[in-house]
Amino acid sequence: MESLQSGYKEVSVSRGYKYRYYFSAPEPGKLSLLLAHGFPSLAIDWRYQIAYFKAKGYGLVVPDMLGYGGTDKPVNHKEYLHSLLAKDLVDILDHERVTNVIAIGHDWGSKTTSVLANLFSERFLGFAFFAMGYMAPNPSKTYEELQEEITKAVGYNTFGYWGLFAAPDGAEIIEKHIESFWDLVHPKDPRIWKYNTCPPGAARVFCQSDTRTPRDPAHQELQPVYEKEFSKGGWVGPLSYYKVALDGDAEDSKKIPLENYTIKKPIFIGCAKKDVICVPALSKSVAAQFCPQATIEEFDTGHWVLTDAPDEVNSALDKWINSIVA
Template sequence: MESLHTGFKEVQVSRGYKYHYYFSAPETGKPTLLLAHGFPSLAIDWRCQIAYFKAKGYGLVVPDMLGYGGTDKPADHKEYLHSLLARDLVDILEHEKVTNVIAMGHDWGSKTTSVLANLFSGHFLGFAFFALGYIPPNPSKPFAELEEEITKAIGYNTLGYWGLFAAPDAVELVENHIESFWDLIHPKDPRIWKYNSCPPGASRVFLESDSRTPRDPAHQELQPVYEKEFSKGGWVGPLNYYKAALDGDMEDSKKIPLENYTIKKPVFIGCTKKDVICVPAFQKAVAAQFCPQVTIEEFDAGHWVLTDVPEEVNSALDKWISSIVA
């Protein structure tokens, strides 16, 4: 992207929050891409995709999600339920009067994109997911039951770190051990997550002991931006995504009719072979059940696939988009 601020706009969505988002209008005949980031990221995490698709004339709507960057940061975690976030993103699209939209998400952005597919499918041509694939509604399974189900399917618990990120002292822990936190979030070797993030309690031990591990060099370019934006905006908002998931997601899922669980539009899932949390086999199994028009690509990358292998991601996306846009 040209810079941190060039091309950004602001709008107040229907529930009153201000969103800060990158916008580039589509050329005639081109669709618009809505790009939703995850934790702990910013709109500019999509910078490689923005540069590529803007040059090809695609429209782009790329928000700092609620709690991040220049967007408002409510303290109440119930404000981060994904049905609410999905409505916010539709409000932005309607404000810009864009049509022929394809929604894409990474990490928690994939969950919001999933709910866009569940509640607002008619607004979109298709849906794309990276690392974390489509997440169907969960109206009845408590978190402990989900952990047990995933452990049985994969062989280990991939969600052990959620306990830390949703803990009452999570903000204090992250702020007081920030270098260890960024090491753990962006490790050079993504396999360390299996031992330092997945087991319950392991992330807390890593942070409290100020452990260090080499970072992924692909993220070094953004590190000064992260440090500036997160030191200014704080961690309450970003960590609220985990609190909302553990306290409210089941009720939120009840807003979605059963017939909307299956995505009837084209779906792209970019699986990440080196990701020990968003394991490809699990993403594929869910897609097989709920996404009848799915295209799956596997990338030789860890969780941060958008910046680790941007050329491969952009090429695969471009091919898929061309296949679904008349």
């Protein structure tokens, strides 16, 4: 982690926000990877991928996403529209004069990567998604309609926790019950999400009652970093991704032409078999409809596949990259 910290740079994007990002230039003849994290993560959550692909000569651009770490943290959730975030990332690539790039996302980073594919497809060789697959634009369905649709498809509501994360008091509750929150985010047994995160109201009860559950030891290395960065930056920015999903995303999706919903570039989707929120069947269904060049791999982990199966992830991703640029 020491070498990663020393590789950070800063730039102000065209709309004025400062981004902090890890940068490593590609070796001659090698392409670059743009890595976009989700909630509640940081650029450093890609550390295993950074180490692996840097050693192979790939270029790397890995930002703390807006609201996180060393990047600016606006309080207006409309500043987190994914069309704006996508343009921010393109601005960083332009600043570093990066070409021949593949965009890769995890969790909410998959949503931003999806919009990169919708609006800036010509800038990229391909797109990869982990845990959450490609997310097609949603110009009309309400939160309630999405809950009903997913409940019908998988047998239970996977979106219930949004009620806490998008709530006006969400940041306050997390700050007051931070240990329970981190237990819930990084549980040793990922299956507890089905009962303590997915049902409406369950995440709020878990945190406010200071319920504890064993954490996944794979995340303990980063816990001091999380505690430092999130105590300093707060939770208003990170939770804005949920607020804008409920208030703004539908209008933002209308900016995307219908013909851009289908992604014609090569796609890699890394599903996590034990993820009960980003259910693999849903990602596969969307890919079948909108991603004609999709390669789908499944990993025997929960949501945090980048950390829980780094060797398998890196190997599969490297193999796919070589197959599309050969």
